[in-house]
Structures are given as C-alpha cells and as structure tokens.
Amino acid sequence: MKLLIVDDSLIMRRAIERSLGQSRFTEVHTATNGLLAVEMFERHQPDVVTMDITMPDMDGLAAVDEIMKRNPRAVILVVSALADKATAVEAVKRGAQGFLLKPVTAQSVQAALDDILSD
Amino acid sequence: MKNPLFLIAALRRRPLLAWTLFFYIPVSLVAAVSIIGAQRYTQKLNAELANGQHTVAVAGCITAFGEQISKSILLIEKSVHDKTSPGKSVYELQVAADRLDQTVNAFNDGSEVVAPDGVRFMVDSVTDEKALAVLQEMNVIWVGIKTRADAVVLTSGPKKQNSEGIPFTESALSEASSFVASQQTRLSEQALAFSRRLEQLANDRVKALETPRTALIGVAVISLLLLPGAFFINRVRGARNAAASLAAELGASQTKLEAQSQALSIAKAETDRIMETVQEGLLLIDARGIIGDYHSRELTSILRQEQLAGRSLLGILERLLSEKMFRTTKDYIDLLFDAGRKEKAVLKVNPLTDIEVNFPNPSGGFINRYLGFSFRRIVENGAVSRVFVAVRDITTQIELEKKLRDSEQHKDRQLDILLGIVHVAPDELEAFITLVETELDTINDTLRAEHLVAAGGQGEALRERLQTVFRCVHNLKGNAAVLKLTTFQKAADLFETKLNELLSRPVLTGDDFLSVVVAQAGLRVDLGDLKELRGKLVGLRQPVGAPDASAQPASAIASPAVQIxxxxxxxxxxxxxxxxxxxxxxxxxxxxxxxxxxxxxxxxxxxxxxxxxxxxxxxxxxxxxxxxxxxxxxxxxxxxxxxxxxxxxxxxxxxxxxxxxxxxxxxxxxxxxxxxxxxxxxxxxxxxxxxxxxxxxxxxxxxxxxxxxxxxxxxxxxxxxxxxxxxxxxxxxxxxxxxxxxxxxxxx
Missing domain, CATH: 3.30.565.10 (Histidine kinase-like ATPase, C-terminal domain)
Structure with a gap:
C-alpha cells in the first residue's frame, strides 16, 4: 500500500511517518504543500493521503478538491486541530473520509488509518 | 392406515364433498330405487286387483251356472211332463254344465277361462287350504250334479231324440231335478264361501303388495324430502358456520388488535415517561431540520423554548450561534443526511460537541451556556430519513474543565514565579513588588471609571490614558526582565500587545478599555501570587539567610547603586x-x-x-x-x-x-x-x-x-x-x- 503524507511541517511529517511503525505501507511519499500533494498524488496514486489544512501555496482544502477531481475514490484523511471544526466539516463536505486530530500520537494515527481503510 | 385417515382429514376439510359422497348420492339412489319399486308394486297391485276381481267374478258364476242347470232341468222335466219339446233348455243345460265344469276344473288344475265380462284370463289352481276344502266340497257336489245333468242332456236333448240312449223317464227326471235342486243350494253355499275365500285371498295378496309399496312410496317421499332438506340445512348450517367462524375470526383479530394496542399504549406510555424524565434533549429532525412531533421535555428547558415540534432546529440554532458556526452547522446537517457520506466519518467531525450559545435573558443581556450535540442517522430503504439528535447542557462540565485548566495554569504560573524568584535577592524582590504595586495603582487610577467617563468620547484623552498605562506596563516589563521574572515579563508583553492594538485603532471608546482592565486584573493576581510565594520563601530562607547576613553584611545590605x-x-x-x-x-x-x-x-x-x-x-x-x-x-x-x-x-x-x-x-x-x-x-x-x-x-x-x-x-x-x-x-x-x-x- 502507498501513503502520501502532506504537511508543511517537517515535525508533523516525521511524527506521522514514525507512527506507521511496521505497518502495511510499502511506500511512503511526502509533500509540503497542496500543489506538490496533487503532483505526488498523480505520480504515485497513493491508497491513502493524510492532508494538513494550513499550508503555503495551496491549502489542504483546495488540495482535497483537486485530488477528488482527479480521483473521486481517493481516500483522504484530514489532519486538523480540535478547535478547527468548521474546517473539518468543510473537508468532509469536499470528500475527505477521515479526520485525524492534532496533536497526533502513534495510536491516533494507527486508529485513524485502520478506521479509514476498514470500510 | 394412512389413507383412510388422510381421506377423513381431506373430507373434514371439504364437507360438501363428504355430504355429496355420503348423503346426497345414496339418498338420491334410494329415492330412485324406491320410486321404481313403488311403480312396480303399483302395477302388480293393479294386476292383482284385476285378477282378484275376475277370479271372484268367475267363482260367482258357479252359483249362476248351478242355478241355470237347476232351472234347465226343471224346464225339461216340465216339458216332459207336459209332453212338450224341451226347446233350448237342453242346450242351455249343456252349456251351463260345460261352463261350470270348465270353471271348477280351472280352479282345480289352473287354466284359461272367460270372465262374465268376456275377458279371457288364467285362473291359477287353488292352493289355499280353506279354499281347497271348499273346492273339494264343490267338486263332490258338482260330480253329483254333473252326472244328473249329463244324463238329462243325453236322454232328452233335441239332438239325441233319435239316438240310442237310456231314455229319461219322468221319474228319473224328477229325481234328477230334485237332486240338482237340493245340491244346487249346497253348491251355491259352497260357491259363496269359495268366492269369499278367494276374495279374501285376493285382498290379502293386494294387501301384501300394498305394504311394501306404501313403504317404498314413503321411502321415496322421505328421500325426496331429505335431499332439499339436508341441502337447505347444510346451507343454513354452512352459513351459520361461516358466520360463526367469521365472528370467531373477527373476535380473534379484535383480541389481537386489542392486545397490540395495549402493548402499543404501554410502550407509548414508557416512551412518554422516558421522554418526560430523561435529562437530555432527545429529538428527531428531517432533512429540512424540522423537529419531529415527539421530543423529550428536557429539550424545551435546554433550548429555553416551548412548542418545539414542527419547528426548524436550524432556525433555532441560527439565533444562538455565531454566523460562521451556523454555516458550518448547516453544512454538517447536510452531510448527515447525505447517505453517500460514511456516517463514521461524518460523526467524527461533529462541530457541535461543545458549542457556546447565548440565550437572550428575559431580564436583559444574555445567558451564556455550553451545549453538546450528538447525532445518529436513521436509515430507511438506503436513504437517511431522519437524524436522531441528543442535546445536553454541558455548561457545568465545561466550566469545571475550565476551572481545572485555570487552576493548572495558575499552578504553572506560581511555579514559574517561584522558580523566577528563588535566585532574586529578597530586597530586590521587595523593590520589584513595590514597583509593580505602584504601577498597577497608577494603571488602576488611570482606568478609573469616572476618569474614563470624564474623558468619554474624547479619543485623544483616552489615547493619552492608554499611553500612561503603556508606560507603566513597559516599566514593569523592563524591571521583570532585569530580575528574570519571565512570568511578569510575558504577562506585561501580552498586556503591551493589547494596548498597542488599542492604540492603533482610529477611534477609541470606553468599552475598548475592558480588555485593559482584565489584563490589569491578571497582573494583580500574579502580584498576589508573588507576594504569597515571597512570604513562603522568606520562611524557607530565614534559617539559612541569618548566618549569611552576618557573614556577608555587604551583600545583604547592598547599596542601591550596586543592586542597580x-x-x-x-x-x-x-x-x-x-x-x-x-x-x-x-x-x-x-x-x-x-x-x-x-x-x-x-x-x-x-x-x-x-x-x-x-x-x-x-x-x-x-x-x-x-x-x-x-x-x-x-x-x-x-x-x-x-x-x-x-x-x-x-x-x-x-x-x-x-x-x-x-x-x-x-x-x-x-x-x-x-x-x-x-x-x-x-x-x-x-x-x-x-x-x-x-x-x-x-x-x-x-x-x-x-x-x-x-x-x-x-x-x-x-x-x-x-x-x-x-x-x-x-x-x-x-x-x-x-x-x-x-x-x-x-x-x-
């Protein structure tokens, strides 16, 4: 399985990557903004995308739009802070299937990925 | 074993077939047979009646023939006596004698005879004992009479006038005549008895035929009456049964309905009780956000509104939420009703888990509450027909959480302050406390309500006051930096940020000072903590500090210049x-x-x-x-x-x-x-x-x-x-x- 981690923060990317452990993902790609995320998505066709919202160049919501336009079956897990409920609702409205609360822990990442891949 | 039982069971299920097989067909056959039988018996009876009448008539002829014989002989005797021709008397005697002989022989042996009405018919030989006895009597009498009559015919017949034969003398004739006359009476008596007996026998035979015929007619009549009767009764009984079973069915379904409605009303009562007492707002909304007819009573007190059924939940929330939050809520409810979205993903981003709402206070202003909403879809035929909503007033919970957080933050601050002041000399600390107190007093004085009112509307005057406050805070911040009291440094910095923001506004009003007052109060709390901690710290330092003071008096009483x-x-x-x-x-x-x-x-x-x-x-x-x-x-x-x-x-x-x-x-x-x-x-x-x-x-x-x-x-x-x-x-x-x-x- 392939995973694409989209986050402008190196710390967050590392945190998510580390949380995966010995997991099902054979390929993990990263992108630091929405534009790169769309490009990486087209190139690698990942099974799951974790998407930060606040990013330079193209934000997460716009990236969700672009990715859903390219593949309506894309599986996107939005990473967002608790306070940012409006954004989470907006992301689900635009087609994201999952929601991962910041700050992330190994357990929360695993649980969110299990959840999104189970159905 | 199985087949008859099966048949019975089948017939029980089909009563009309059973009736047809075991009643209508047999009874119809019986009716037909008895009608045919009765007809036969009627024919036989008629034949027997005719036969009997002829037989009796024939028997009656015996007397008549006897009288004819007697009469003919008398006439012949008279003619002989008168010496006249006997005329046809001999012939008549001969005929009568022949006929009587035929008749008697017919009764003896059975043969065809001619009835007085000219009909020829068969006479059966007599078998009845009584009749036979009478017939024997008649035979004896007849043989006597016949001998005399034959003799008379032979001797005095016209055709025998010239023939040879024993000539009938007058005396012989007379003897014959008297004999016949006497015997003829006996013959008549016997013939009468015989004919009566025959009549009785014929009657008996008719009667013997009449009884079964009547029985058959009875059977036929009964059968014929039974068929429609049974049919009618069956019809009536069928109708009655159908009516009864219909009534029973109606009764059963009525009972069932009653039981169901009772169960329903029990369930309804229970639901009502739950809805009355549950400490949560429970409701259903449709895709337009309209609240369903049933909701828990608590909902009215949570939403502070009556008559909620049929109203729009969104409409109610619109007045309670901020515009942005309301838009998000609207989007969210659309997501809830969109069956294409996974419920799990949608439920996870519930934006209404703890929202702050402002209810208008009847006595003016607003009441601030926190509400927690949770949602569940109700899916019917693959579509989300309604959404179940549970609302709770979580104000107490949120406030407790906030209190806990505040108290934790307070503890952290105290620890920061403590860590900050342990390395600060007591007199320096004292000087800092005095400075903070002075500055806060100045700020307080500057922000005094009457001063603000006095300066009300005059933007420049307000601005000047803000700048005074700024100087105080800035001085405080500088001193805190010297002593490395980072808590105060940060607090003062935040305070400055606020002041700066206010100063950059083109127009200032009295309300803008609220945040300044709040920040000032925060600093005062920090000051209180600082004083409290200083007191505790003095207690800690005393035993160690005392010998130090004597050993190094210079540092303990360092001059202001050295300290600065x-x-x-x-x-x-x-x-x-x-x-x-x-x-x-x-x-x-x-x-x-x-x-x-x-x-x-x-x-x-x-x-x-x-x-x-x-x-x-x-x-x-x-x-x-x-x-x-x-x-x-x-x-x-x-x-x-x-x-x-x-x-x-x-x-x-x-x-x-x-x-x-x-x-x-x-x-x-x-x-x-x-x-x-x-x-x-x-x-x-x-x-x-x-x-x-x-x-x-x-x-x-x-x-x-x-x-x-x-x-x-x-x-x-x-x-x-x-x-x-x-x-x-x-x-x-x-x-x-x-x-x-x-x-x-x-x-x-």
Whole structure:
C-alpha cells in the first residue's frame, strides 16, 4: 500500500511517518504543500493521503478538491486541530473520509488509518 | 392406515364433498330405487286387483251356472211332463254344465277361462287350504250334479231324440231335478264361501303388495324430502358456520388488535415517561431540520423554548450561534443526511460537541451556556430519513474543565514565579513588588471609571490614558526582565500587545478599555501570587539567610547603586544573548550612587529602558561592527558627569553602537505626524522625537524593543517625575550617549 503524507511541517511529517511503525505501507511519499500533494498524488496514486489544512501555496482544502477531481475514490484523511471544526466539516463536505486530530500520537494515527481503510 | 385417515382429514376439510359422497348420492339412489319399486308394486297391485276381481267374478258364476242347470232341468222335466219339446233348455243345460265344469276344473288344475265380462284370463289352481276344502266340497257336489245333468242332456236333448240312449223317464227326471235342486243350494253355499275365500285371498295378496309399496312410496317421499332438506340445512348450517367462524375470526383479530394496542399504549406510555424524565434533549429532525412531533421535555428547558415540534432546529440554532458556526452547522446537517457520506466519518467531525450559545435573558443581556450535540442517522430503504439528535447542557462540565485548566495554569504560573524568584535577592524582590504595586495603582487610577467617563468620547484623552498605562506596563516589563521574572515579563508583553492594538485603532471608546482592565486584573493576581510565594520563601530562607547576613553584611545590605548595577549587567547579558549582540557593561558605581541615592527605583527604571533601547536600536550585530572597524563586542557604559550649571548631579549612559539614525527617525516622525513632512529640521528637533510616546523605528515588535515606549518612559521619569534634564549626544555610526541630570537632595 502507498501513503502520501502532506504537511508543511517537517515535525508533523516525521511524527506521522514514525507512527506507521511496521505497518502495511510499502511506500511512503511526502509533500509540503497542496500543489506538490496533487503532483505526488498523480505520480504515485497513493491508497491513502493524510492532508494538513494550513499550508503555503495551496491549502489542504483546495488540495482535497483537486485530488477528488482527479480521483473521486481517493481516500483522504484530514489532519486538523480540535478547535478547527468548521474546517473539518468543510473537508468532509469536499470528500475527505477521515479526520485525524492534532496533536497526533502513534495510536491516533494507527486508529485513524485502520478506521479509514476498514470500510 | 394412512389413507383412510388422510381421506377423513381431506373430507373434514371439504364437507360438501363428504355430504355429496355420503348423503346426497345414496339418498338420491334410494329415492330412485324406491320410486321404481313403488311403480312396480303399483302395477302388480293393479294386476292383482284385476285378477282378484275376475277370479271372484268367475267363482260367482258357479252359483249362476248351478242355478241355470237347476232351472234347465226343471224346464225339461216340465216339458216332459207336459209332453212338450224341451226347446233350448237342453242346450242351455249343456252349456251351463260345460261352463261350470270348465270353471271348477280351472280352479282345480289352473287354466284359461272367460270372465262374465268376456275377458279371457288364467285362473291359477287353488292352493289355499280353506279354499281347497271348499273346492273339494264343490267338486263332490258338482260330480253329483254333473252326472244328473249329463244324463238329462243325453236322454232328452233335441239332438239325441233319435239316438240310442237310456231314455229319461219322468221319474228319473224328477229325481234328477230334485237332486240338482237340493245340491244346487249346497253348491251355491259352497260357491259363496269359495268366492269369499278367494276374495279374501285376493285382498290379502293386494294387501301384501300394498305394504311394501306404501313403504317404498314413503321411502321415496322421505328421500325426496331429505335431499332439499339436508341441502337447505347444510346451507343454513354452512352459513351459520361461516358466520360463526367469521365472528370467531373477527373476535380473534379484535383480541389481537386489542392486545397490540395495549402493548402499543404501554410502550407509548414508557416512551412518554422516558421522554418526560430523561435529562437530555432527545429529538428527531428531517432533512429540512424540522423537529419531529415527539421530543423529550428536557429539550424545551435546554433550548429555553416551548412548542418545539414542527419547528426548524436550524432556525433555532441560527439565533444562538455565531454566523460562521451556523454555516458550518448547516453544512454538517447536510452531510448527515447525505447517505453517500460514511456516517463514521461524518460523526467524527461533529462541530457541535461543545458549542457556546447565548440565550437572550428575559431580564436583559444574555445567558451564556455550553451545549453538546450528538447525532445518529436513521436509515430507511438506503436513504437517511431522519437524524436522531441528543442535546445536553454541558455548561457545568465545561466550566469545571475550565476551572481545572485555570487552576493548572495558575499552578504553572506560581511555579514559574517561584522558580523566577528563588535566585532574586529578597530586597530586590521587595523593590520589584513595590514597583509593580505602584504601577498597577497608577494603571488602576488611570482606568478609573469616572476618569474614563470624564474623558468619554474624547479619543485623544483616552489615547493619552492608554499611553500612561503603556508606560507603566513597559516599566514593569523592563524591571521583570532585569530580575528574570519571565512570568511578569510575558504577562506585561501580552498586556503591551493589547494596548498597542488599542492604540492603533482610529477611534477609541470606553468599552475598548475592558480588555485593559482584565489584563490589569491578571497582573494583580500574579502580584498576589508573588507576594504569597515571597512570604513562603522568606520562611524557607530565614534559617539559612541569618548566618549569611552576618557573614556577608555587604551583600545583604547592598547599596542601591550596586543592586542597580548588578541588575543592569544581568539585563544586558540576557538581552545580548537573546539578540545575539555580544555586549559588555562598565558601570561607575560611585557615579550611579550619586544619582540613585535619592531615587533608586527611578534611576533603575531609566537605566533599564536606556540599556534595552541601546541593545535594540543602537548596538549592531557583530559582523556589522567588524565591517565598520569596531570591536565585535559592544560596550555600554555608565559614568559620572560633572554637576551642571544648575547644580544637578548627572550620569552619562553611552553605547558604542550606530547612534541615532536621524534619517530613519525623521521619516518615522513625519509619518507619525510629529514633524511636518518635506521641510528641513534641525538635528536636535529630529532627535527630540524619540521621546514621543509610541515612537519606534524598529520594524518588528520584540521582547526587547519595538513598542516605542522606552524613551517615553525615560523622559517622563527623568523630566516629569524627577524634574531633571536629558541631553542626547550622538555621532552616527559611532556612539549614542544620554546625559541625565537630577536635582540632588543631598546637595541641597
């Protein structure tokens, strides 16, 4: 399985990557903004995308739009802070299937990925 | 074994077939057979009746023939006696005798005879004993009569006149006549008896036929009556059964309905009780957000509204939520009803788990509550027909959480303060507390309601007050930095941010001061904590501090100048590290003493601001200094100044940084309206601008600069408060030096 981690923060990317452990993902790609995320998505066709919202160049919501336009079956897990409920609702409205609360822990990442891949 | 049972079962199920097979067909057959039988018997009966009548008639003829014989013989005797021709009497006698003989023989042996009405018919030989006995009697009588009659015919018949035969004498005739006459009577009696017997026999035979015939007719009549009767009864019974079973079915379904409705009403009552008592707002909404007919009673008290059924939940929320939150809520409810979205994903982003709402208070203002909503879809035929909503008032919970968080934060702050003050000398701490108290009092006084009201509407007056507050906070911040009391430093910095934000507003109103009052109160809480901790710390320090005090009296009773010097060194070291500008400080402590002895706090405050100002604005980063041919490490110095002409004592504060950038100051001052733009200004006028409130040339606000308040404090302290004088000397690129002169109490 392939995973694409989209986050402008190196710390967050590392945190998510580390949380995966010995997991099902054979390929993990990263992108630091929405534009790169769309490009990486087209190139690698990942099974799951974790998407930060606040990013330079193209934000997460716009990236969700672009990715859903390219593949309506894309599986996107939005990473967002608790306070940012409006954004989470907006992301689900635009087609994201999952929601991962910041700050992330190994357990929360695993649980969110299990959840999104189970159905 | 199985088949008959099966058949019975089948017939039970089909009663009409059973009736047909076991009743209608047999009874119809019986009816048919008995009708045919009755017909046969009727024919037989008719035949028997006719036969009997003929037989009796024939038997009756015996008497008649006997009388004829007797009469004929008498006539013959008379003719013989009269010697006349017997005429046809002989013939008649012969015929009568022949007929009687035939008749008697017929009864004896059975043969065909001719009835008196001319009908020929068969007579059966008599078998009945009684009749037979009578017949024997008649036979005997007849043989006697026949012998006489034959003799008479033979002798006196007309055809025998000329034939040979025994001539009938008169006497013989007479004897024959009397014999026949006597026998004829007997014959008549016997014939009568015989005929009666025959009649009786015929009657018996008829009767024997009549009984079965009547029985058959009866059977036929009964059968024929039974068929429609049974049919009718069956019909009636069927109808009655059908009616009964229909009634039973109706009754059963009625009972079932009653039981169901009872169960329903029990369930309804239970639901109602739950809905009445549950401490949660429970409701159903449809895709338009309309609340269903049933909801828990608690909902009305949670939403503070009656008559909720049929109203729009969104409409109610629209008035309670912020516009942005309402838009999100609307989107969210659309997501809930969109069956294409996974419920799990949708439920996870519930934006209404803990929302702050403002209910209008009947007695004015608003009531602030927190509500927690949870949602579940109700899916029917693959579509989300309704959404189940549970609402709880979680205000208490949220408040408790907030209290807990506040108390944790408070603890953290206290710990910060504690860690901050352990290394601060008690007298320094004391001085800091006094300073904070003074500044807060000043702020408080400045913000006093009546003062604000007095200044109401006058933006400039309000602005001035804010600037006063700013100076207090900024001074507090500088002192906190000297003592490394980061909690106060940060709090003061936040306070400054707020003030700055207010100052940048074009129009100020009294309401804008609310946040200032709140920030001030926060600082006061910190001050309270500081005092409390100081008290505790004194208790800790006492046993250790006492011998120290005797061993090193100098440090315990350090002079204000030494304290200020130490503080200044510390501040510069910290700021230099933070700003990455290596700097040393040289302090003439005696010089410091001459000005600080009368006003240690003021001098300390002023030097703090000057040092911060130098480091922020004047001292260049090391590479720049090296490029400018200066030593990498900058120097700040405090030295004495000769008394002024007015007898003021003075100190100089100098840095070897880039000095005043007059061009930058001019540009900034022009844009701030301090200098008329475009015209030329004397350097002194330009330099003066740095003391204007809110003036700063720094591009960004930082912990050490940028508020533009530092020099304002210096000016207000030295000039306004202490009645002193400030001189500024600067060579661009070389140095900047401030000369501070104070009136000397000791000198006076």
């Amino acid at each position: 010097g130490a503080g200044l060194r510390q501040l510069v070291a910290d700021a230099a590290r933070d700003l990455d500008k290596a700097t040393t400080v040289t302090i003439d402590e005696y010089a410091l003493h001459t000005v600080a002895v009368d006003r240690p706090a003021l001098v300390r405050d002023v030097l703090i601001q000057l040092a911060r100002n130098s480091l922020a604005h004047s001292v260049e980063p090391a590479p720049l200094r090296l490029a400018g041919g200066k030593p990498a490490v900058a120097t700040l110095s405090v030295r004495s100044l000769p008394r002024s002409a007015d007898g003021l004592v003075g100190i100089a504060f100098r840095d070897d940084g880039r000095g005043l950038d007059l061009e930058a100051i001019r540009t900034r001052a022009e844009s701030a309206g301090l200098l008329a733009p475009g015209s030329s200004h004397a350097p002194a006028d330009i330099a003066r601008c740095i003391f204007a409130p809110g003036f700063s040339t720094a591009a960004a606000v930082g912990a050490h600069s940028g508020r533009g308040m530092g020099m304002d404090i210096v000016k207000s302290k030295v000039v306004d408060e202490a009645g002193g004088v400030i001189e500024v000397h600067s060579t661009p690129g070389q140095f900047c030096e401030f000369h501070l002169y104070f009136p000397s109490a000791s000198a006076a």
